[in-house]
Amino acid sequence: MSELLLLSGGIDSIAIAAWLRPAQCLTIDYGQRPAAAEVDAASEVCRRLGLFHDVIRVPINELGSGALAGKPVSEFSSHEEFWPFRNQFLLTLGAMYAMPRSLNAVLIGTVQNDSRHADGSPVFLNQIADLVAQQEGGIAIVAPAIHLDTVELVKVSNVDPSLLGWAHSCHTSHVACGRCPGCNKHSEVMRVLGWEL
């Protein structure tokens, strides 16, 4: 199977890149505030792993909400990083990118804890996998870490700690704010792994 990985440059997708070494990695700048830092992190990780990396820009920040968009939190979620239909959008772009390049699977770095969002749940991922697979190209949507938490994923992946040092997790800025859910997760994972600076 020739796989495309949606690589955001966060801990989860970096660990999957190191673990599964996909044929192609893709970072999508959809207008999220930390896009530049995510692109830098993903580019450096791919350079170090010797993986092909590409970036596409499809800005939809006008349609975003919450911390990632620099807007008020959506009334439809209590989570400040919620962005409506984001995974549906990103997976669709991934499939659109994959098809003409003869890549037959799109990997997303969703982990167990992401099910706080409907589009991070196993039910959603199974349904969108069915939806995409029945269309031309028969592309598979795969979430290889859906049953793992981030610490388990890091351990399974055997990713080098120095590589995770490049991870960008902040939802609000190019520089880690230290306060958002992304930064909190990053700190907590590093603490549990004993990799704190």
Ligand SMILES: [Zn+2]
């Ligand atoms: Zn932050």
